[in-house]
Amino acid sequence: MQGEALLTALYLGDSAYPSGVFAFSWGLEVALAEGQADPHGLADWIGAELSGRWHPFDRVALAGGFRAVGQDLAAWNGLVDEAIPADPQRLQSLQAGAALIASARRMGIDPDAALDPDATHAPVAHGHVLARAGMELAPALAVSGMGMARGLASAALRLGRVGAVAVQRDLRGLIPLIARLATVPDPGDRPASFAPLSDIALMRPLAGRLFVN
Numbered sequence: 001m002q003g004e005a006l007l008t009a010l011y012l013g014d015s016a017y018p019s020g021v022f023a024f025s026w027g028l029e030v031a032l033a034e035g036q037a038d039p040h041g042l043a044d045w046i047g048a049e050l051s052g053r054w055h056p057f058d059r060v061a062l063a064g065g066f067r068a069v070g071q072d073l074a075a076w077n078g079l080v081d082e083a084i085p086a087d088p089q090r091l092q093s094l095q096a097g098a099a100l101i102a103s104a105r106r107m108g109i110d111p112d113a114a115l116d117p118d119a120t121h122a123p124v125a126h127g128h129v130l131a132r133a134g135m136e137l138a139p140a141l142a143v144s145g146m147g148m149a150r151g152l153a154s155a156a157l158r159l160g161r162v163g164a165v166a167v168q169r170d171l172r173g174l175i176p177l178i179a180r181l182a183t184v185p186d187p188g189d190r191p192a193s194f195a196p197l198s199d200i201a202l203m204r205p206l207a208g209r210l211f212v213n
Helices: 003-012 028-033 039-067 070-082 087-106 122-132 137-158 164-181 196-203
Strands: none
Touching (some): 028 039, 039 070, 039 122, 039 164
16 A cells, blocks of 8 residues: 555544544443453453454444445445344444544545435444545555554543553554454455443443443
């Protein structure tokens, strides 16, 4: 990846890009509060999320959103919707997808007319936006994987459970795992995930929470 493609990846993968996902911890806030996640072992939690959730679900859903157009895109989003087991997760994914599409429009990236901005799941929207921005699929997947890792690390940092240096050390250590997981899925692959700890934490209530989930 060289030149403009590299700069596009850096731009769309920057943590300052206004995607709206900064409002989500995907269960990490509750897990830290209840002792299910160890702030000193944050890399282990993020690695488990990458392996159990991002790789089998988000990576596949993103690739489908990247590849599909028109009614195929809407149909793919419907398939992703059916694969989400719980209503709270479904709602939060739709909220994140809507925020990402709205941000992309403000940045001059127009989505396909068949894409419903209020009913598109986050990884599908992410893949579609990256495709419309001119990225290739392989670097788009790498951007997504690092984005999930960075989002979780940022959540822990904003909760005051880890320091800035420790977060960067963890992220650097996760690069080989992200590179290994960020393979291009086959077109026939379907999204599925197994992340029971974070799934339960994501749905549990917490008084005075900072994040949506």
